[in-house]
Amino acid sequence: MADLIIKALLFVVMFALIIIVHEGGHFLLGKKNNIGVREFSIGFGPTLFGVNYHGTKYALHLFPFGGACMFEGMDGSYGIDEDDDEDNDDIDVAVDEREALADEALQYSEGTVPFPAAGVWARIATVVAGPVGNFLLAFFLSLFIIGSIGYDKPEIAGVIEGYPAATAGLQEGDVIKSIGGHKIVVYRDISAYTMFFREKSAEVVYERDGKDYSTVLTPLYSESDGRYLFGIAGYKGRVKANPLEVVRYSVHEVYYWIDITYKSLGMMFQGRVKADDLAGPVGVAKVVGDTYDEAKPDGIFYIWLNMLNLTILLSANLGVMNLLPIPALDGGRLVFLVIEVIRGKPIDQEKEAMIHFAGIMVILALMVFVMFNDIGRFFRH
Numbered sequence: 001m002a003d004l005i006i007k008a009l010l011f012v013v014m015f016a017l018i019i020i021v022h023e024g025g026h027f028l029l030g031k032k033n034n035i036g037v038r039e040f041s042i043g044f045g046p047t048l049f050g051v052n053y054h055g056t057k058y059a060l061h062l063f064p065f066g067g068a069c070m071f072e073g074m075d076g077s078y079g080i081d082e083d084d085d086e087d088n089d090d091i092d093v094a095v096d097e098r099e100a101l102a103d104e105a106l107q108y109s110e111g112t113v114p115f116p117a118a119g120v121w122a123r124i125a126t127v128v129a130g131p132v133g134n135f136l137l138a139f140f141l142s143l144f145i146i147g148s149i150g151y152d153k154p155e156i157a158g159v160i161e162g163y164p165a166a167t168a169g170l171q172e173g174d175v176i177k178s179i180g181g182h183k184i185v186v187y188r189d190i191s192a193y194t195m196f197f198r199e200k201s202a203e204v205v206y207e208r209d210g211k212d213y214s215t216v217l218t219p220l221y222s223e224s225d226g227r228y229l230f231g232i233a234g235y236k237g238r239v240k241a242n243p244l245e246v247v248r249y250s251v252h253e254v255y256y257w258i259d260i261t262y263k264s265l266g267m268m269f270q271g272r273v274k275a276d277d278l279a280g281p282v283g284v285a286k287v288v289g290d291t292y293d294e295a296k297p298d299g300i301f302y303i304w305l306n307m308l309n310l311t312i313l314l315s316a317n318l319g320v321m322n323l324l325p326i327p328a329l330d331g332g333r334l335v336f337l338v339i340e341v342i343r344g345k346p347i348d349q350e351k352e353a354m355i356h357f358a359g360i361m362v363i364l365a366l367m368v369f370v371m372f373n374d375i376g377r378f379f380r381h
Contacts, residue, residue, distance in 0.1 A: 003296075007289045010307055012064050014288065016042060018134065018315045019067035022322070025133030026069040026126055033122035036072035036112035043067065055112070071126075073114025073349070116349050120340050127333050134319030135254055138312045142250035145308055150238040151249040152187040163231020164217040168204075170232070175207040185252050187235035192256070194219050196263045198228045257316035265324075284314065327359025 019042055027040050036055065043061030050059040115123060154176040159166040176184045179193045180202030193202070201218040219228035241249060288310060295306040322330040333356070340346045 003292070007285075007292050010292065011285045011288045014307065014311050014314065015064050015284075018137065018311065018318055019043075019064070021133045021137045021315070022130045022318060023067040023069040025129035025131075026071075029126040029129035030069065030071055030115075033118055033126060034112050035115050035118050035122070035126060037069060038072050039068065039070040041068050041070075069130075071115035072112070073116045074353075116346060120337055120346075124334065124337050124341075127330050127337065130330055131319035131322045134315040134322075135258070138254045138257065138315045138319075139250055141308045141312050141315075142253040143246055145305055145312075146241055146249050146253065147246045149305065150240040151245070152235055153237075153239045154184045154187045154190060155236045156232050156234070157236045158233040160229070160231040160233050163220050163229060165231040168215040168217055170204075170206065170215070171208075173208070173236070176204065176232075177207055177212065178205045179203075186249065186256070188256065190230070190232060192260060192263075194228050194230060196267070204230070253312065254316055257313055258320055261317050261320040265320075326363070328356045328363055329359070332356065332359055 023040060023042070027037060030037055038055075039057040039059060041057075041059040041061060043064045044066050045062040048060045048062055050057055052058075115126075118126075156165075156170065156172060156174050156176065158172045159170050176187075176190055178184055179190065180197065180200070182189070182193060184190060184193075197219075199219055199221070201216055203214055204217050205212055205214045207213075217230050219230055221227070222229050288307070291306050291310060292303060295303045323334070325331045325335045336347055336352050
């Protein structure tokens with residue numbers, strides 16, 4: 001029972017931290033640009049706690065699976081309508097309308113403007129700040145992990161007989177430097193390459209005794225692992241890093257998870273990802289629980305490190321997903337803002353709000369599907 005409570009708390013804290021950082025990024029940049037914030041909330045469903053302070057409602061909701069930073073005017077109520085007058089194509093007209101809108105907003109919240117009335121670059125910065133916050137969180141957590149236990153140097157521990165690496169003569173102590181033209185920085189880059197490029201032959205450059213060698217390997221499918229392998233039997237261990245290396249490998253850690261997320265999305269659109277490969281909050285909760293069970297024999301410190309590593313993965317993943325050009329997500333809003341920069345005036349706010357509302361409905365439907373799929377997978381296993 002105690003372990004179950006700990007797992008639940010770890011899951012809630014991880015999710016809350018990622019959401020607070022994401023929504024906090026929007027909040028801080030919005031405040032910096034004097035944009036009125038109507039509500040800053042964590043979770044959804046019934047309100048557990050709420051307080052109004054300086055025109056903003058701060059709320060904590062029952063289910064900690066999301067959050068919101070709601071700016072004034074983002075629902076279309078402060079929309080700047082376009083009319084058919086040809087003069088409306090003039091940028092100056094859009095600017096005048098925005099200034100008038102800002103004056104109107106002062107009566108609601110002294111010194112702030114609704115989101116549509118702020119300058120376009122201020123709005124772009126505010127929208128981008130959420131995902132950037134997630135990437136920064138991943139980076140700072142990576143600094144702690146790599147500073148504590150080092151990085152996984154791509155120095156191989158050996159090879160598996162019968163697989164291409166053994167046939168080509170690779171051996172313990174070889175350092176893999178590149179595969180198929182892709183630079184290998186950490187050992188996990190090797191596994192990532194075979195995951196996404198699968199059966200493709202590739203030139204492998206490796207270092208042995210200070211000299212570089214190359215060979216061509218074609219991954220072989222492993223029935224037991226269910227994927228293609230070069231036949232490299234793990235790495236020799238983590239290597240402690242100096243301060244500059246800690247920063248370098250932390251940057252790569254964030255890049256690694258961003259790259260993995262984008263490539264995984266590509267696999268999904270290619271039909272190479274099944275429904276069971278998708279995971280929502282229920283699936284993530286199970287992963288947290290399984291990770292806790294695996295790390296527990298090694299002690300609290302390693303439980304802590306494993307939870308931070310999961311947080312890095314989830315934070316980078318959330319940052320990437322929110323930048324997708326899908327209505328209602330940050331990336332969808334950026335599309336409209338880029339269009340505004342190009343055409344010199346904003347798109348009708350009511351029309352944009354309708355498109356984002358449709359996006360929300362689709363996203364909610366997907367969330368429901370993933371949640372029920374998670375629950376079904378849990379009972380099947």
